[in-house]
Every structure is written in structure tokens, then in C-alpha cells.
Amino acid sequence: MxxxxxxxxxxYTIWMTIFIIVPVILVGYFAFTDKQGTFTLQNIIQVGxxxxxxIRSIWLGxxxxxxxxxxxxPLAYIISQRTEKMQNVMIMLVMLPMWMxxxxxxxxxxxxLENNGIINNLLASVGLxxxxxxxxAGAVVLGMVYNxxxxxxxxxxxxxxxxxxxxxxxxxxxxxxxxxxxxxxxxPMSMPGIISGITMVFVPAVSTFIISKMLGGGANLLIxxxxxxxxxxxxxxxxxxxxxxxxxxxxxxxCMGIMNQFDDGENTGGMLL
Amino acid sequence: xxxxxxxxxxxxxxxxxxxxxxxxxxDIHDGExxxxxxxxxxxxxxxxxxxxxxxxxxxxxxxFNETKINDLPPHKRELNTIxxxxxxxxxxxxxxxxAFGMRIKRKKESEVKxxxxxxxxxxxxxxxxxxxxAQLSGGQQQxxxxxxxxxxxxxxxxxxxxxxxxxxxxxxxMQVQLKEIQQQTGITFIFVTHDQEEALSMSDTVVVMDGxxxxxxxxxxxxxxxxxxxxxxxxxxxxNILDGLMLEDFKVRFAGHLFPCLDKGFSKNTPVDxxxxxxxxxxxxxxxxxxxxxxxxxxxxxxHYEIIVDVDGFKWMIQSTAYQAxxxxxxxxxxxxxxxxxxxxxxxxxxxxxxxxxxEMEEDMILEEEAELEDENEV
Numbered sequence: 001m002x003x004x005x006x007x008x009x010x011x012y013t014i015w016m017t018i019f020i021i022v023p024v025i026l027v028g029y030f031a032f033t034d035k036q037g038t039f040t041l042q043n044i045i046q047v048g049x050x051x052x053x054x055i056r057s058i059w060l061g062x063x064x065x066x067x068x069x070x071x072x073x074p075l076a077y078i079i080s081q082r083t084e085k086m087q088n089v090m091i092m093l094v095m096l097p098m099w100m101x102x103x104x105x106x107x108x109x110x111x112x113l114e115n116n117g118i119i120n121n122l123l124a125s126v127g128l129x130x131x132x133x134x135x136x137a138g139a140v141v142l143g144m145v146y147n148x149x150x151x152x153x154x155x156x157x158x159x160x161x162x163x164x165x166x167x168x169x170x171x172x173x174x175x176x177x178x179x180x181x182x183x184x185x186x187x188p189m190s191m192p193g194i195i196s197g198i199t200m201v202f203v204p205a206v207s208t209f210i211i212s213k214m215l216g217g218g219a220n221l222l223i224x225x226x227x228x229x230x231x232x233x234x235x236x237x238x239x240x241x242x243x244x245x246x247x248x249x250x251x252x253x254x255c256m257g258i259m260n261q262f263d264d265g266e267n268t269g270g271m272l273l
Numbered sequence: 274x275x276x277x278x279x280x281x282x283x284x285x286x287x288x289x290x291x292x293x294x295x296x297x298x299x300d301i302h303d304g305e306x307x308x309x310x311x312x313x314x315x316x317x318x319x320x321x322x323x324x325x326x327x328x329x330x331x332x333x334x335x336x337f338n339e340t341k342i343n344d345l346p347p348h349k350r351e352l353n354t355i356x357x358x359x360x361x362x363x364x365x366x367x368x369x370x371x372a373f374g375m376r377i378k379r380k381k382e383s384e385v386k387x388x389x390x391x392x393x394x395x396x397x398x399x400x401x402x403x404x405x406x407a408q409l410s411g412g413q414q415q416x417x418x419x420x421x422x423x424x425x426x427x428x429x430x431x432x433x434x435x436x437x438x439x440x441x442x443x444x445x446x447m448q449v450q451l452k453e454i455q456q457q458t459g460i461t462f463i464f465v466t467h468d469q470e471e472a473l474s475m476s477d478t479v480v481v482m483d484g485x486x487x488x489x490x491x492x493x494x495x496x497x498x499x500x501x502x503x504x505x506x507x508x509x510x511x512x513n514i515l516d517g518l519m520l521e522d523f524k525v526r527f528a529g530h531l532f533p534c535l536d537k538g539f540s541k542n543t544p545v546d547x548x549x550x551x552x553x554x555x556x557x558x559x560x561x562x563x564x565x566x567x568x569x570x571x572x573x574x575x576x577h578y579e580i581i582v583d584v585d586g587f588k589w590m591i592q593s594t595a596y597q598a599x600x601x602x603x604x605x606x607x608x609x610x611x612x613x614x615x616x617x618x619x620x621x622x623x624x625x626x627x628x629x630x631x632x633e634m635e636e637d638m639i640l641e642e643e644a645e646l647e648d649e650n651e652v
Contacts, residue, residue, distance in 0.1 A: 166360035169327055172347040173354045174374035174425060184373070188364045 027249075030242035043243035050226055050244065057223040058251070060137060061206035064144035068152040068201045069194065071145070076156035076193075077186070080163075087161070094153050097146075106143055106214050113139055113215065135217030143211035144201075151200035159193030160186070195259055203252055223248050277336070278303040278429060278461050279324055284333035286319050293319045294485045297333070301429075301463060306455050308464045310472040311482035312508070317465045320482075321431050324463065325354050338428075352429035353422035357437060359414045361406045367393075367417050368402040374425040392420035395454065412443045419454070429461045436471065448475055469509045473497060481505050502615055506548040507624035513554075513589050514624050517547035517614065525614055528584065530563040532607065536614035546615045551579070551592040553611030562604030564589075568597045581627050588626040 034040045079090045097105060112118050113133040120130045133139055163186065171185045187194075209224025216222070223244060230241025277300040284297040293316045301307050309317040322328040323335060326347035335342050342350060353374070361370050368389055375385045393399045396416035406414065415435060422430055432451075436444045452475050455462045466472055472479050473493040481488045481496060481504075489501040500506035503514050517527035522537035527547045539545065559565045566584035573579075580597050582589045582605065589605065597603060629635040 164358075164360065166356050166358060167362060169347070170354070170356055170360040170362070170421075171373070172327075173325060174421070175348050175377040176373075177346075177348050180377055184377075185362060185364075189362075191364070 027242045027245050030239050031246045032243075034239060043239045044247070046240055047243050047247050050223075053221055053223055053226050054247075054251070056137075056220070057206050060141055060144065060212075060220075060222065061202055064141045064148065064205045065152075065198055065202040067141065067145050068149045069197065072149050072152035072197065073156055073194075076153045076160055079153075079157050080160035087157075091154075091157065094150050098150055102147065103210065105147065106211055109139070109143055109146065110134065110214055113142075134215060135219060137216065137220050139215040140212050140220050140222070143215045144205040144208065147211065148201040148205055151204075152197040155196040155200065156190060156193040159190045163189050191262065195262065198259060199256055202255065206252065207248060276303060276339070277301060278338055279463070280334075280336035280339070281320070281323065282334045282336070284320075284323060284330045284335070286316075286323060286328055286330050292485065294323075294330070297485065297487070299480065299487065299490075301461060304459050304461055306452070306462045306464065306475060306477045307480060308466060308472040308476040308478070309480050309482060310466060310469060310508075311488075312467055315482045316485040317467075317482050318433055319485075321354075321433055321463060321465050324429070325352065325431055326350050351427060352431060353425055353427040354431040354433065355415075355418050355422050355435045357433045357435070359418040361414055361417055361421070363406050365406070366402070367398065367404050367406070367409070370406065370417055371420045371424050373421065378425070388424055389420075392424055395423070396420045396450070411438050412447070415439065415447065416450075419451070423454070423458070423460075427460060429463060430455075432462060432464045434466055435464075436466075436468075444471070451475065473509070481508065483508070499613065500548060500615065502618035503546050503548075503620040503622075503624050504618070506546075506613075506615065507620075511551045511590055511592070512624070513549045513551065513626065515547045515549070515587070516622075517545045519543045519545045519614060523609075525612060528564055528587070532612060533609045534612040534614060535609055536612070539614070539616075544617055546617060546621050548613040548615060549607055549611055550613075551590040552577075553607070554589070554591045554593075555606045556591070556593060556595060556597060557604045557606045559602050559604040562606055564605040564607070566603060566605065568599050568601045568603060571597060571599055588628050590627040 031043055032039055032041070034042065075094075079087055079094075082090065110117070114120070115130060115132065115134065117134070119133065124130055167189070168181055168185060171181045176184060206222075207224050209222060209228045212220050212222040212225055213228075227241050227244050227248075229235045230237045230244065279299075279301040281297055281299040284294050285292070286294040286297075297316070297320065299320070309320055311317050319328055323330055326342070326345060330343070337345075337350070337352075362373065365373065371389045371392055372385045375388060380388075389402070390399070393402060396419055398413060398416055398420070401409070401413065401417075406417070409417065415438075418435070435451075436447050439447060448471060451462070451464075454460075464472075464475065473496070476493055478490060479493055479496045480490050483504050489496055489505045491499070496505065496509055500509060500512070506512040506514055515527045517525050519525050519536070519539040519542070520531070521541055522539075523534055525532055525534045525536065525545065525547060564584055566582040566589065568580055569583045569588065570581040571578055574592075577592045577594050578596055580591045580593060582591060582603060584605070591605065629638060
């Protein structure tokens with residue numbers, strides 16, 4: 001029995017080894033060696049020079065996550081209160097943009113936000129001044145929220161949908177008005193969804209590079225762009241790139257560790273990664 | 274008589290166009306243990322939810338201590354509910370579940386603690402205060418739900434089939450415990466169940482419901498001994514229900530013979546339903562009785578045998594400690610005080626003999642017979 005299940009899991013084990021474990025080891029190897037392959041801490045030390053990029057990435061990522069939560073929670077709640085048929089339609093609408101290519105979606109925001117883009121032309125046509133939107137931090141956050149909010153809504157909807165109506169009635173029965181029901185029952189019970197929503201938005205947002213490149217211009221360089229430059233760009237230095245990746249990975253792990261402290265220790269398994 | 278703590282006047286409720294309650298009236302007195310008893314779909318839970326405020330009636334009024342509370346939301350009503358599936362808060366432990374209502378009412382934490390400790394003792398769960406809800410058994414969760422509902426010191430406790438999910442022994446313990454709590458606290462209990470034994474053993478007053486209407490209200494003894502119609506007679510306990518004719522006071526004719534009885538007040542020659550409880554029938558030799566039949570089935574029930582006797586096609590149920598073999602020819606003796614005469618109602622003819630125990634089985638058997646007949650016709 002045991003050997004059979006081992007055999008069945010073999011493809012996954014091999015897959016994980018080749019495509020997850022080996023790359024992580026390689027990243028670690030490059031991060032701690034120089035171009036000649038000798039051990040050095042120079043790369044890690046050099047990462048410190050980019051601390052402003054790290055701070056900006058985490059700040060913008062956190063901002064985008066917070067906005068996604070504030071926008072996504074009410075929507076997920078509204079969806080969960082509809083009839084089952086309506087729920088399916090609404091969930092499909094939430095996922096609909098994801099059917100389109102990520103790059104294409106971000107390009108379309110460029111045409112909307114550009115100085116001579118659709119929104120500014122519209123403003124000009126009614127006699128309002130043009131607004132600088134593209135190449136701002138705001139545009140980057142907008143891009144992040146737009147692209148990642150479905151990852152916030154789906155887990156939230158999942159937990160909210162599972163809350164038994166009789167539990168809410170029980171709270172009302174015990175004297176809780178709508179506000180107390182929401183604050184003392186619905187929010188605490190949806191905590192697992194909040195945690196996984198935050199994780200699923202924050203992690204890709206903090207390490208994105210396309211969004212910042214296309215909507216943020218040169219002034220809003222993020223960690224993702226920095227890493228991109230070390231491997232494919234002008235500043236070619238895979239060793240430094242690996243070191244930056246490694247530091248980013250550690251930072252994300254720490255953030256997630258802190259997040260999971262808010263969850264009562266239930267349902268934490270599998271939520272981290 | 275004490276005053277009515279709850280008064281339902283002409284309540285009408287329908288779900289998705291289906292009328293569940295129509296012109297429903299009920300008065301419940303302070304300190305009573307009232308049970309709403311009926312089969313599933315009879316509207317008993319809707320009555321409870323109307324009192325709790327979760328269902329808004331389309332017509333009619335709900336009075337609480339003579340004040341109209343139609344528009345009062347559930348959280349402002351001075352009553353608490355014990356839900357069918359307990360509906361405990363899974364994110365809170367036992368202590369915090371019980372404390373929930375008091376904290377909403379902003380009671381002092383020292384007071385909250387005192388009450389929670391008392392309630393845990395009342396439901397025999399001292400020492401479980403810091404357990405998670407998921408770690409408790411069904412019976413323990415049930416008791417937490419009771420403690421949680423009592424914590425707000427409600428005037429009325431509504432119980433929606435609270436013992437349905439428990440096993441038999443635990444159920445009996447909880448029945449005793451609930452009854453004790455009710456007597457100690459003096460709180461009015463409104464209890465919903467489809468279990469007639471539970472209703473009879475716990476209540477001061479039983480309200481038998483079917484089809485959104487009250488069939489009978491009375492003490493458990495009245496309900497059992499003097500059922501008002503064939504539905505009540507059939508639903509509460511076992512009954513042999515026969516077509517009869519009330520010839521004059523104290524004389525009723527059924528099963529082809531004239532019997533002396535204790536009933537009176539019917540006009541002459543009124544068609545009636547006659548109820549005879551299975552435990553009130555005794556076996557006699559065939560030549561000593563008018564009712565002669567053949568034993569077709571015997572089931573051992575522990576305390577007694579349940580014996581089905583076929584008398585000219587009508588299957589009687591008799592409960593007796595005396596064993597009778599299948600196929601035995603036997604006479605039935607019925608004394609005057611065993612005969613209960615009821616007026617005819619919409620239910621007459623729907624219940625009666627013991628060819629089957631449930632309506633569902635009976636319908637299926639009729640369908641099966643019809644199908645067989647059709648098959649034969651085709652051949």
C-alpha cells in the first residue's frame with residue numbers, strides 16, 4: 001500500500017525536484033558566488049544599495065493589497081449573498097479579465113492612462129486640464145489592483161459562502177445588530193480567506209516587473225525590474241540578480257509568517273505557499 | 274391563569290408562493306413548557322421563527338407581553354433560540370460562545386465570568402471553558418448552545434428540534450436536563466419537535482400541528498387519551514381507527530357490531546371515527562368475542578409484542594405481553610372505556626388499519642399493485 005502510493009507520487013516528486021528545488025539551490029549558489037564561481041558575500045552586501053527599491057516595492061505591494069482587500073471584501077460578500085445561479089455568473093465576471101493575456105491587459109491601461117491617452121483626451125475635450133497618470137506610482141498600484149484583485153475576491157468569496165446562515169441568526173438572536181454581526185462573526189470567520197487573499201495578492205504584486213515597467217516608467221523601479229535588469233538587461237549580473245531574489249524570498253517568507261500569526265492556527269496548512 | 278407572554282393573531286406566512294401558515298392563532302402563557310408537535314413541513318418551525326423574528330408574517334400580529342412586536346428585529350427581542358444544528362460560533366471557544374450575548378450587551382467582564390461559570394456548571398461542562406467548538410461531541414455542543422441561549426436571561430427560550438441529532442440515551446438525559454432547567458429558571462420554553470414521545474414526556478401543553486393548522490391543543494394526557502381527530506390519534510402513539518356510527522349516547526356501532534361506550538353528546542346516527550389504542554385490546558377465545566380474526570404478524574418489542582390481527586380485511590394492531598402465533602384464530606375484547614369516539618374530519622379514512630405503518634409505504638405499495646395489474650393486463 002505504502003510503496004504503491006510512493007510510486008504514484010514519484011512524478012510529482014521528480015517534477016518538484018527538477019523545477020522547484022534545483023532552481024532554488026541554483027539561486028542560492030549564484031547568490032553566494034562571483035563570476036569565477038568562488039564563494040563571496042559581496043552580492044548580498046551589494047543588495048543593500050537597493051534598499052530604496054525594496055522599500056518602494058513592499059510599500060506599493062502593500063498598498064495594492066490593502067486596496068484590493070477593501071474593494072474585494074464587499075464585493076465577495078455581496079456575491080456570497082446572491083442566489084447560487086447569480087453567484088456563478090458574478091464569479092465568472094470576476095474571472096473574465098483573467099482570460100485575456102496579462103500583457104495585453106496592461107497595455108490597454110497604457111492607452112487609457114497616457115498623456116495623449118483616452119482618458120486625457122476625454123478630459124481635454126470637455127475643457128479640463130490633462131492629468132499626469134502614466135509613469136506614476138499611482139498607475140503602478142492601479143495596475144497591481146486591477147490584475148490581482150480576483151485572487152483576493154475568490155478566497156474571500158469561498159469562506160464567506162461557507163458561513164452557515166444559522167450562525168448569523170444565532171448572533172442576531174443573542175442581540176447583535178448588523179454592525180456587530182459583521183464585526184464579531186463575519187469578519188472573524190472569514191479570517192482564513194482574508195489571510196490567503198492577502199498572500200495571493202501581495203506576493204505577485206511585490207515581485208511584479210511588467211506592471212511597473214509599463215505603467216510606472218523609469219522612476220518607479222521595483223524589485224522585479226531590478227532582477228530583470230540583472231539577467232536580461234543592461235546591468236547583466238546574474239550573481240547579484242540571484243542575491244536580490246534570495247533576499248526578496250526571505251522577506252516574503254517573513255511577511256507570510258507574520259500574517260499567519262493572525263490566523264488562530266487553524267487552516268494554516270497549505271496557506272503559506 | 275397567568276397572562277399570555279406570546280400571542281400570535283391571524284398569522285399568515287408563505288414561502289415562494291406556498292402558504293405555510295394561514296390565519297394561525299396561538300397564546301402561550303408565562304412559564305409554560307409548550308411543545309409544537311407535527312410532521313416535517315407542518316409549519317411548526319415557521320411558528321418558532323416568526324416568534325424569534327426571523328420570519329416576517331405577511332398578515333397578522335405577534336404580541337409579546339401584550340406589546341405588538343411585528344417590526345422588532347430579532348436582536349431586540351427578549352428571547353433566545355437554540356438552533357437545530359446548534360449554530361455555535363466556530364471561531365470562538367466555549368467560554369467566548371457563552372459570553373457572546375453578554376458582551377454584546379456590554380456587561381462587565383467580571384459579571385460575564387460569573388455567569389459563564391454558573392452556566393457551565395448548570396450544563397455539566399465545567400472545565401471545558403477553553404475548548405474549541407470542534408473538539409466537542411454533539412451532546413456537548415448542544416449543552417454549550419443551551420448555556421449560550423440562557424446567558425442573556427431570556428423571558429422565552431425557543432428550541433428548534435434541539436435533540437434531533439443526539440442518540441437515544443443522550444436524548445433522554447437531555448430531556449430530563451432541559452425540563453429541570455425550565456423548572457429551575459421558570460423561563461417559558463417553546464419547543465419544536467416531530468417526536469411525539471419527547472413532546473408527551475416534557476411538555477405542560479402540546480400543540481399538535483399539521484398543514485399549517487393547529488389540530489389540537491392540550492395537556493399530554495388529553496392529547497393522548499382524547500384525540501380530536503384521526504390525524505392526532507394517528508400521530509400521537511399507535512391507534513386503530515375505524516369508521517363508526519354513533520347510534521345514541523353510549524352506543525356506537527363499528528366493525529359490524531354494537532358496542533357500549535362512554536361517549537355522548539352526538540346527535541343520533543352520526544357517522545364518527547372510532548379510536549382504539551392497541552394496548553387497550555385484550556385477546557379472548559374466538560367464541561367469546563364479536564370481533565374474530567387471524568394473527569398475521571408478530572413483532573417482539575421488548576416490553577410487549579406487537580401483534581397484527583386481520584379481521585375481515587381490516588388489520589388491527591394489538592400490543593400485548595401475551596404471545597400469539599401467526600395463523601392463530603383469535604377474538605378481540607374491547608371494554609367501553611377503551612373506545613374513543615371522534616367527529617369526522619378531513620383526515621377520516623386517511624389513517625386506519627395497520628397494513629402499513631407509514632403513508633409513504635402505503636402509497637408505494639398501491640402504485641406497485643397498480644403497476645402489476647397493468648402488466649397482467651398487457652399479457
